[in-house]
Amino acid sequence: MPVYFTTDHEWIAVDGDIAMIGITNYAQSALGDVVYVELPAVGKTFAKGDEAAVVESVKAASEVYAAVSGTVTEVNDALVDEPAKVNAAPETDGWFLKLKLADPAELDGLMSRSAYDDYCESL
């Protein structure tokens, strides 16, 4: 399954026309203990760059953007009761939402893992 990254520290794992979105290990570490996650309603449609979810730690709050355009097919409800999953497993159990891709070509503009790792190094 191909995985892409953004400069907003999100990852996008693509399976067919479904994109699963979460925040990277770098992002969870910078935020600190995640205490609250706000997820969108299933069926909601986002354009690329829209604010799709919110993630909060004690000292910081951040938006999670729709890295690609699409319609929400599923959200990770488990995060509502257990936001700590974002810290424990940001790139697996800590996923935020799944989007049905509106325009798969948008994926071309995203980073590979190695490019993202280089980007984090540069910060």
Next chain:
Amino acid sequence: MRYHPLTADDRAAMLAAIGTGSVDDLFAAIPADKRVDGLLNLPRGATELSVERTLGRMAAKNVPAGSVPFFVGAGAYKHHVPATVDHLIQRSEFLTAYTPYQPEVSQGTLQVLFEFQTQVARLTGMEVANASMYDGSTGTAEAVLMAHRLTRRSKAVVSGGLHPHYRGVVRTVTTMSGGTVSDLPPDPEGTEDILAAIDDTTSCVVVQSPSFYGHLVDLRPIAEKAHAHGALLVAVFTEVVALGLIEPPGAQGADIVVGEGQSLGNALSFGGPYVGLFATREKFVRQMPGRLCGETVDADGQRGFVLTLSTREQHIRRDKATSNICTNAGLCATAFSIHMSMLGGAGLEKLARLNHANAVKLAGLLTAIPGVEVLNDSFFNEFTIRVPGDAAAIVEQLAGRGILAGVPATRLEPRHPELSDLLVVASTEVNTDEDRAAFAAALAEVLG
């Protein structure tokens, strides 16, 4: 100057340590042509005795509420505050502490706030309350903005029984932030049909009970209709003592309850500082404005308290904060909480009962005066009378006879001359039978 510990020698030694010749060098970043050499039109410093004389002379020109038969309410109420309250809030550790940003050395303030929040939640019949707003009026405006966020709508329907100043604040703040307000006309008779004003574009309905004119309002049908249209009910009160006797708004379906807490623990003080009470349902807490104190444990497992859910607030969320409020009414909330703790549930009920009884007695005396009519079927400690004549002129005449008789409705509603014969009068536990008799006799004489 008695407040400045540095001596001339200290200053010289410190300048030497800094490596600069004069204190003015430290101000070099101020453009030379913009510097001033002191404040020419202001006097030099004064002794403590001299300041007391100056301010004492100003204070002496005013008529304190406690010095006359006093029946002025309309959003601020004269109550007796136990001496203990004022002593305790002058403890250095409450008076001269900052916002509890360092919880390890602020548990006193934090526990008081936690107790305050619990008291306010129980009084209003709600689940959670914040650590205070500036006052009831700004709290009401914040409640409207919160309702806009929760409903993603922007029109507030505002009752004609809401305190006219509160209506002014709601209108100013709401329209400045891009919302709209649908105002019902002043409702001195307590007969408005607010249900008809609620529709699918309404974000919230704002209703005060007891109303500005003293009427007790059944909030249940309003909550029902609001909820049926996806709107919220914002219930407002200006006299918190009423909650000792009347059904709390939370039990009647209110979604946000805001009110003025001045009556408990706080002086009239010509309008401020007061303390805004703000309570809501747990599910709405993330859209709540203001500070929140929460329970937790420390590294040793001991119970302790911290400011929490701060990501709602301006210092973290900046332009996406739920409100710009920072400093609130901490010490006034402390005074409120101490007074409430001293009263207890049964004590507040008894105090409320006495207030109501005093107002009922006053209504009886005033109704007996020919030409005077009480407009209220129901009321708590305040009601509206119609007088044969101009209420504002009558209040002035009564003041001339040493009686402060209430608030003419037109003082707050100057664009409604049809209200010119209405007077809003309050009677709390501070009034004696003699006070009420003196008021009634003087009014009868003035109307003579």
Next chain:
Amino acid sequence: MTMNTQGRPTAPTASAPLPASPTFTGNRGLDIAEPLIFEVGRREVSGVDIEDAGETPFRLGGHARKTPLDLPGLTEPETMRHYVRLSTQNYAIDLGLYPLGSCTMKHNPRLNEKMARLPGFADVHPLQPLGTVSGAIELVAECGRWLLEMTGMASVAMSPKAGAHGEMCGMAAIKAAIKARGEDRTIVLVPESAHGTNPATAAQLGFKVVSIPARADGTVDPEAVKAKLSPQVAAIMLTNPNTCGLFERDIVAIAEAVHAAGAYFYADGANFNAIVGKTRPGDLGVDAMHINLHKTFSTPHGGGGPGAGPVVLSDKLAPFAPVPFVRFADDGSAEFVETRKQAAGSATPFGRITAFHGQMGMFVRALSYMLAHGADGLRQASEDAVLNANYVKAQLMDVMTLPFGDVPVMHEVLFDDRFLEGTGVTTLDFAKAMIDEGFHPMTMYFPLVVHGALLIEPTESESKAGLDQFVGALRHLVERAKAGEVEAFKAAPVFAPRRRLDETAAARNPRLAWRAPEPEGRVAAE
């Protein structure tokens, strides 16, 4: 002569180690644990004796409570104990140095408290007949007059309840003035170093916030402002002296650029205490500025308020000030304008921002402070505040790190956390260790433009000896950090009523009101 020979020893015997077991009560001498009122109070108990209401009929029209009010009460002695014990768990300016940068924790003279409690001020109602409160109106006007003299501005709105409320008032006046010009400007410029209230206020009034980056020396570059100015820009909100403790040296150029673009200059006056009697905001081109009476003029912070935030306005904005206000006739007589209708003719107020007239209790305290200081004392206060901050800087800059180099600062000095690099100690750890030294920590992690910020504001209320002890403590802590005592820092504080609190747990599972514990049997059954 008879002698009682069973006397107690009058000198301590050999000192024993501290007992390992906790005390029966959980108390530690003067450190007394205090439960919540909900755990000790009882509904039927009261510390207030209330006259019986007698047999008067009810006129509640069916609105009476249906359930008893479930709130605990305490008798008077219990009340005194409860709150006095709680108070001993607080730090306070009366207890020691409270160097919270940008918060101005200075001495709170008790004369001010006494004056605010005069019945002629404390016991007057905001809606009494005006003839019975002429002294109160005089006081509001006199407090305002001092503020105008100090700031060189045209007019003052006294009703804002705190600094952020003042920001809203000033920005609302700007919005109204722009509307009156028939324009629609939607952008407000805010430097990155600003207090969070600035962007929050602008957003609350429907403005879009555009950030201005700070230049390398910690101040705002007029060129960076010019780059963002356009016909869409309504105002800039600028704190001066800024939150890095620096005077914005290009403030006049910034003001001129802002005005040339048809925008207004809002100044955040949180740090006005550094410049009273040294320069006047009105001369610098400011259009509106709030003044935190609880900072510059020493009204007590009370654990988070009440504050007071009067806003001084330029002549361009004066007509839009909210009601109520005091208007002066040519003969000097004061008129109290309470409504927009009354204001008509000379002014077009943008509305009303609070029910009554503002924080009278704070005006009395502030005026008492101003009168006591006088013109000379106020200037001295600014100079001593600035001198103290520069002295702290001079005594610490060889062991701590200054983000903007060795330049004179105003009333506060900002350090960054480079001096902690490699020690494993963070700004937070360093701040918590100060608690064990008997000081309240400085402002930490603010402003955001500096990494691991430590912002120290000593104020003019500290003696040189007090500052020397403070400096000594900080130097000692730096030494310990560099000596590798990271574990001790992580454990701090140890000498406080509580150790570090679990803020993550508090936020993940918020407990915002007390709830009676579940009966034990039920918990066990689960």
